[in-house]
Amino acid sequence: MKTIIALYRRANTxxxxxxxxxxxxLKEQKVDFKEKREIVYYGGKKIAVTTPGDNADEIKKNIKFFEKEDCDILVTATRSKGETTNIIYKYHKEINAELKWIEKNLSVTLQDLINQAQAKDIQATIDTL
Structure with missing residues (x-):
């Protein structure tokens, strides 16, 4: 079964x-902080990780990338509500995929530490699939 993990929150969080x-x-490499759509092989799974997700056009491109690459898991950024979440919800129903919503954690003073910790949490979620 395909799985979609949607990391959601408002823009710039x-x-x-x-x-x-x-x-x-997942790739055990240095972090590059650019917007991207990337394939990662991890735990016997082919995973599409897509960092853009603040508008409907980007979400549609993420889904096309996931489909074209025939991945097992899509991990994508998305907004908290509106078009982006509607597109993801509709798509998961169309392909009968498992959908996991993960709310982006926030911190004013420790944001980078929070981002790193949440990345490890998402990795742990992937480990359970």
Whole structure:
């Protein structure tokens, strides 16, 4: 069964940064903080990690990337409500995928530490699949 993990929150809260940390963890490499759509092989799974997600166009591109690459898991950034979440919800129903919503943690003073810790939490979620 395909799985979608949606990291959600309003814009500029560190979703992309957290997902870049996740890519670094899963690939055991240095973190590159650019917006990207990347394939990661981890735990016998092919995972699409997509950092853009603040608008409907980006979410549609993320889904196309996931489909084109025939991945097992899509981990994507998304907004808290509106078009982006509606598209993800509708898509998971269409393909009969498991959908896990993860709210982006926030901190004013320790944001980078929070981003790293949340990336490890998402990795742990992937480990259970």
């Amino acid at each position: 560190g979703k992309s940064t957290t997902l870049n940390y996740l890519i670094g963890l």
